[in-house]
Structures are given as structure tokens and as C-alpha cells.
Amino acid sequence: MKVRTDILKIAKELHTWVGISAGVLLFICFFAGGLTMFQHDLSRWATPPQQRLAQIAPTQFNQLVQQTQAAFPESIRNFQINVDSKEYHHAPMMWQSKQQLVAQDQFDTAQNSMLATLSTDGRLHVQQENRSNVGWLIEQLHETGGIPGMFGHHTIGVYVMGIVALLYFMAIMTGLILLLPTLVKDYFAVRKGKNKKRFWLDTHNVVGISSLPFHIIISVTVVVFAFHDVFYDAMAKLAYADRPMFERRAELKLDHPTAQLDIEQILLRLQQQAPDYQVSSIRFTQADQPEKAMAFAALYSPNHMLRGDRFDYLVFNPYQTTPYDVSSLNAFNAPLDKLLNSMFSLHFGNFGGDFTRWIYLVLGMGGAFLFYSGNLLWLESRVKRQKNPQIAVPEQAKSVRFVACLTVGACLGCVLAIFTTMLFGRWAFVLIPQLSSINHLLVYSYYVIFLSCLIYSFCIGAARALPHLLFAIAIVLLLIPFTSLCAYLFPVNGLWYSNGSLWWIDVFALIFAGLFLRFYQQARVRAQHAAKGSLWSA
Structure with a gap:
């Protein structure tokens, strides 16, 4: 395919300088991003045995919650149960004491939690732990490029990486333009020899073209993740005017507002209404006010696109006796919602089980190599060599x-x-x-x-x-x-x-x-x- 010389020249300049200006941050994000495919496994690997409390059977959750709330009244309002969670693997029940609560716009480095379980004889065992979470650190590096600081309820690095992602997309498109004239001839040609620049260029091109769809998806979704608040604000002003874009969930009128919270019944109903999913964890808020109470169930399925990094979320009132609204799950989504979920899922690589995660790990490391080799190409093009030993x-x-x-x-x-x-x-x-x-x-x-x-x-x-x-x-x-x-x-x-x-x-x-x-x-x-x-x- 022929491309005009002037277009190639502009594309080369843009590709070179955009790549150099963003290459180091993109290397950090992609290297850490590859590792985040197994961030929860890394956190479990780095968690000392004393921070891992024994798991319990699903039929014991009611007993655990009742005993814990009787001994620790601060756990009545907000708490979480972990059924089969890779992320929250420390204990069957977790909550934060009043002294440990972190404001929404603060960065929770400490990761302190109260952990609870039942011993083999049914007695309550509770301990306070500063959870070891290596995977969380790697995830933060992936999201921010290692740039510290907060701006509102987002880290500064997230906004910076949103801008970098725009440059990244520009580098992808200009690189594609540069390769079009020789794509067929040079695609798999990796020429080793004394010419280091030729070798780095060939490997850079092979990795870049082979993973082109992956890089386009990542660059576009990062921009959305970084500036979604801006997009929502613009949509609210243009389409909704003075009306709220998201309506508050109405309080549920319960037949028996003083009913006991039944964890086992909730797990059974989730299994019945979402048989393709397995329950990882359920977070309860305002559980001391039945009509206002909310439950956020994290559900996992390797057969569906997921909205979160590893989960789909189902929101419901834990005291309700009517069927849960499962329309937020990908298996029951409308076509437009399925498309939106697929954008999240394609970025996180959370579909298809561990096989997809290994592919994304390789693609993430390949992306890191792409930016490292891009910088080396720039250097090899500009180094001065001694061609005459007499000078x-x-x-x-x-x-x-x-x-x-x-x-x-x-x-x-x-x-x-x-x-x-x-x-x-x-x-x-x-x-x-x-x-x-x-x-x-x-x-x-x-x-x-x-x-x-x-x-x-x-x-x-x-x-x-x-x-x-x-x-x-x-x-x-x-x-x-x-x-x-x-x-x-x-x-x-x-x-x-x-x-x-x-x-x-x-x-x-x-x-x-x-x-x-x-x-x-x-x-x-x-x-x-x-x-x-x-x-x-x-």
C-alpha cells in the first residue's frame, strides 16, 4: 500500500515524539498491568498465615454474623461477608471500626480491617489486622503510573494517564501509517546482526502489529475511565438539564421491617436467580435500617463479560422478600448494556477464566517491551558513532x-x-x-x-x-x-x-x-x- 511521503513524514514525527514523551509512564502502567491479571493471587501469596482466618461453611454465616454483631455493635451497620473471594481472602467476615473509617476522597494505604470467623467448636474468633496487599499496590501503579497525590476522589495519576492514553492512541495510529507501505514484507522479519537499530525496529513492529487490537482497546478505555466524571457532567447538562442523571433508589416498603437478616437465604436466592454466577462476597450498608439497607453482591462467572476487574455487581435490599432485580448482570443485560460491559471487560481481561488472564499477562508484558524498545529506537537513531578512528x-x-x-x-x-x-x-x-x-x-x-x-x-x-x-x-x-x-x-x-x-x-x-x-x-x-x-x- 502506498502512502504519500509528506504524510509518512508527519506520522513519523508524531509517532516519535509522542512515544518518547509518554513511553516511560506507559511502560510502568503496562508492566504493572500485566501483573494485575493475578493481583489477588499475588496478595494471597504475600499474606502471612496469621492474617488468614479459617473459612466456614455457607450454613454458618448467620451464626457468625449474629455472634459478631453481639460482641462488636459497630459491625451492625456496615460489614462484608466473603464466601469465595480471591480479593477478600483474609476472613469470612470483615468490617471497619469507627476509628478505621476512611473518607471517600482519601487514599487508604493502611488497609486496616477487623476480621472474624468461627472456630471448629463454633466460638467466635476476631482479630484486627493491617492486611498485606501487594496486589493492591501493583494495581495502583497500573492506574496511576506511580504518580502520587489526590485530586477530588481520584488520584492525580489517573488524570495524567488519561492524557497519556490520548497520546498513546495517537502513537498507535501514526505507527500503523508508517508500517502500511511495508506491512506484508516486513511483518515477521526480525533481522539480527550488527545493526542494533534494525533488530529493535523489527521486534518493535512485530509486537506492535500483533497486539494492535489490544492496544486500541486499552487506550480508548483508559480515556473513558480517567474522564468519565467529565463525560457524565457533560451528558447531564446536555441531555438532562435540571433533572438528576441518576435517580436515588427508593426506599423499599417491607412487609416485616423488623425481620432478621438471613445470610443463608440471600445466598440461596442468589444461586437460584443467577445460576451461572458464583458469589464471591456481599457488602452490607445501613443494615441497621431495614428499609434503607443495601447489599452489593460481587458475582463471578468465567462465561460472561464482567463490569468490575473480576466481578459483576448485583444491588438489592437484603431484607426484601421479592425477587432481586438481576438486570445489572451481563447474563440478563440489554444489548446496549452488554456493549458497555464488554468495554470494561475487554480492558480488565476478566472473561474466559485464567486462560484469558495469561493472554493478557503476555500482552501487558509485550506492551511494556513496546515502549522500552521505542525509546531505544529513538536513541539508536540519534547516537553519534565513531566512523573514523583518526578523529x-x-x-x-x-x-x-x-x-x-x-x-x-x-x-x-x-x-x-x-x-x-x-x-x-x-x-x-x-x-x-x-x-x-x-x-x-x-x-x-x-x-x-x-x-x-x-x-x-x-x-x-x-x-x-x-x-x-x-x-x-x-x-x-x-x-x-x-x-x-x-x-x-x-x-x-x-x-x-x-x-x-x-x-x-x-x-x-x-x-x-x-x-x-x-x-x-x-x-x-x-x-x-x-x-x-x-x-x-x-
């Missing part, structure tokens, strides 16, 4: 050295910081027995390590920092399965090893440790043999 060694431009240090420090710093916080999550309760907030430690450790890598790269240069950071990542990844091995062979109070279905995390850490050791060897050899004055010469 002075060329000095690289400040802009080139800056982008090289930024790319190496930020991208590899993000990878190292995430894996190190995962490791800290396993050792924190051994090294700091009186630790009051594990999530504060994880958040601060991420930013300290990330900023340290960034500063280190600028201080010693990208060429010397690259192999060092790759080697550090490999060592941290090796220490993750080594920790489980130590806990298994030499039991230490506060240290535990992976078991059950979570063993794969340690196995993959070992595999990727080998990959990063290989990357380290290649980077070290290149640094030692690069020509003097080269950007990658140590």
Missing part, C-alpha cells in the same frame, strides 16, 4: 544521554522496585516483628527503590547502570523462591512458604531470574566491547 571520539548529545538514563533508570527501576516489594512482603514480619502497617512499608519501599535506581542511572550513566540493574533484578527474583525454600527447610517464626495453587509464583520468579541473568550478560558484554564514545560504552 576525536564523538560526544553524545545531552538529550540522548538524558533519555537513555531516564529509560534505563525508570523502566528497570520500576521492575526492580515491584519485585523487591514482593520480597519485602515475605520478610517484613520476620525483620520487623512489631510492624504496624505492612502496606505503608511496601509503598515507601517501592518509591525509595524506584527513585534510587533513577538517580543511580543519571549519576553513573545508562551504559554502566544497565547491567547493574539487570543483575539486581535477577538476584531479587532468585531470592523469592529461595525464601520459600528457607521457610520450608528451616521454619522461622513469621516466615512462610508458598503452598497450594500459589507455587507457580515461585517457579516463574526462578524462570525470569534466568532470563534477567541472560540480559545482564548481554548488557555487560556490550558495555565492554562498545566503541569509545558510544552511548553504551562503560
